[in-house]
Each structure stands twice: as structure tokens, then as C-alpha cells.
Amino acid sequence: MNKRRTYLLIVAGVALGASSCTTDKNSPGTEYMPDMYRSPAIEAYVDYGMDPYNFSDSMAVSQRNTPSARKPVAGTIPYGSQENLVFALPYAYDNTTDGYEASAVNRSPIAHSQENADKGKVIYERMCKHCHGAKGEGDGTISTNGFILGIPSYSGKLADLPEGKMYHTLTFGKGLMGSHASQLTPKERWEVIEYVKVLQNGGKFVADAPAAAVAENLADAENAPE
Template identity: 25%
Template sequence: MRTVYYVTALLVVLTISIGGFRGRRSTQPPIEVFPDMNRQAKYKPQAGSKFFADGRADRPLAAGVVPRGRTIAPDPDFLRADNFLYRGQTTSGEFARDFPPELALDEKFMQHGQERYTIYCAPCHGALGDGQGITKSYGMVTTASYHDDRIRKMPEGEIFNTITNGKNTMSPYADKLSPEDRWAVIAYVRALERARQGAVSDVPADHKADLGL
């Protein structure tokens, strides 16, 4: 019988201590059962620190670090400052013609361009670049043909800009193609255009026979 009194007394104390003070205001911080990560041992930017001899929380860069985007040695390329390679523009901000001089326009580059083109452009622009890709049969009828005079004469930098930022109904491809990829695709676009303009006189003499000429 006595245990019943004890248990009842304990329950009364528990009920009052848990429930009895609800809604009371307190200047004390609340009891934190799970502190999660509310308070962390960290430094805020530009803060001071007693730990480091120079008193700064921000640490200087380690010797020899390379900023993101710096692919070529000398300084003008600092943080993608190379307007030609990264934006297809001249230093004065116009669309540049031709390809950035640091890229080697060789067969490997061209093949890379063809591969990327086939994945990312051909569905709309077609394998021949005439705008007759598969999406045409699904209603995308405004796709440009690279064989229009306007695009044949367009500076390479402007095509770079179209790939980077998109144009009208064409979405940007900057997240899928690195700047180097984009230049490779442009090289391949130029090859498609050149091939379309090809004449018999372009065929080397020792291959004319292959054409039955």
C-alpha cells in the first residue's frame, strides 16, 4: 500500500515539474536536449584569431596555388581573363573571328568537336548542320541552318556566344560544354560548312579518280 503513496507523490512532483512551469518566461537559455549544430567552433570571415601568430583568422593562400580557370601559364589568363578563349570576344568586347591561338586545330580536336556536336547539336541542327534534326518532326521548325550565308559569315566568337548563352528558342549549353569543347564544336561546324561548299576542284588530284572523274 505504501508504494502507491510513493508512486502517486512521484507522479505529482513529475507532473508539476514538467507541466507546471509551461508558459513561464525565463531569462535563462532553454535547455537544449539536442544542440544539433547551432553552435560551432568556427571563424567568421575577416575575424581575428588568437591561434595564429599574425592574429588573423583568414589565412593567406599557400604558395603556388592556381586559381580556377587558369589553364595556361602566363598572367593574362588570370581568373578567365582571356576574353577570346572564355567569351569569344576581342579585348575591346567585339565578337572575335577565328579560334583562340592557344588551341591546336588538329584532327583530334576536330574529332572531339564532331563527337560533342553529335551529342549536343545534331538532334536539332542535324548531322549535316542544315537544321533538319530529329526535333523538326516534333515541331521545332525554327532551327537555324549553318549553311545560311549569315551564319557562314558570322564570327566564330558569336557562335561561341550562342552556345554559351543560347539564342531565342535555343537554350544555352555552357553547363554541358567546357569552353574548349565549345571551340571544338565550332571547328566542326566550320568543317560542315566548308564541306557543303566543296567543289570538284577541292579534291586532290590523286583522289579525282575515286569520284570517277
């Protein structure tokens, strides 16, 4: 019995030894658990059409959740240069009446310069003029055709409107004006505001006039009851 066992062990040993040596020196040899070497890789942004944690054949494709392409967590700041970081920071004011009032003290991160006003004019003529009119008097074609009435004039009723509130309105919308957050990047919103400030002054670029309006609103905001 003992002899036979020894004999079997030798045979097994030789078989194992033989299988571990192959003629190809670069071969890693036999893999006993290939899944550990090559785990199934999920590529980002590839829709595999299923969520292994929550999958049902009857689900519409749009309902299926792919684990590889999740949205970033709220408040995530994209990696980028210092120059663009200021536009990437989360917006601090809520989409509420209180948030709107508080946004009066929000300052533009870009300079009040002729150059930025010129960039803003291009955006204004494409995206705002049809409602607000060429001079910002609220007489764009959508207004004169009777679709939206009572659009306020920048140099009239809105002459003292601070830039922070303008940005709030562009971001969330106000009354019959929709949000422009999906059409304009934060930087573009501030640029078009530079041109609205020119229109507040009757179309003239004045270096310090908007600052005066801002200072007045700042004082109002500071004196406002809590």
C-alpha cells in the first residue's frame, strides 16, 4: 500500500512539473483562475445597456442605468486652469426670491471693459435682442408682435439693476424670461451683462457709472432688514 502511494505521488509530481515548464520561455504558464488576471473591464461612457445591480428586461433603454457613466456629484468642480476656475465654482445663491435679493451683492469676475462689452454685444444680438430690442428698451420683435408684452427697459425701469441680479436672472430665469444657463456658459453670461450695463447707460460705455449703481444697491442690501 505504502509503495503504491509513493509511486502515485511521484507520477503526480512529474505531471505537475512537466505542466509548469513549457517550451515558450515567455509564456506565463497555466492560469488556474484567469478571472483574477483579467477582470471584466467596464469602459467609461460605453452603454452596456444594463445595470448589474438593477436590471430588468422590461426596462426602457433610457431607464437602464449604466454603472460606468454616472453624473459627477453636485458641486463638483471641473479640473482646469486657474483662469477658468472662477467660472467653475458652484453658484452660491438659491433659486428663490431671497436668493435673488441676496445676489445683488454678487460681483462680476470679469472687467468692465470695452472689450468685454463688445463680446457681450455679439451674444446680446443673437440671444436677447428679439425680446429686449436693439437698444434694450423692451421693444424686440417678439414684443412688438404682441407675444410677450411689458418687457422692462434697461435704461428705464432697470437702470439701477445690479449685475449680480442680472446674473441670477440669466441663470434661473424670471417671469416670462427663461433660464439661459444651458445656452450661455457662466463666462458668456458675465460678458453679455457687460453689454447690458452699456445699454443701461443709453448705449454709451461709461467706465464708472455702473459702479455707482452697484454701490447704491450694496448700501440698500446692507441696510435691508434681516
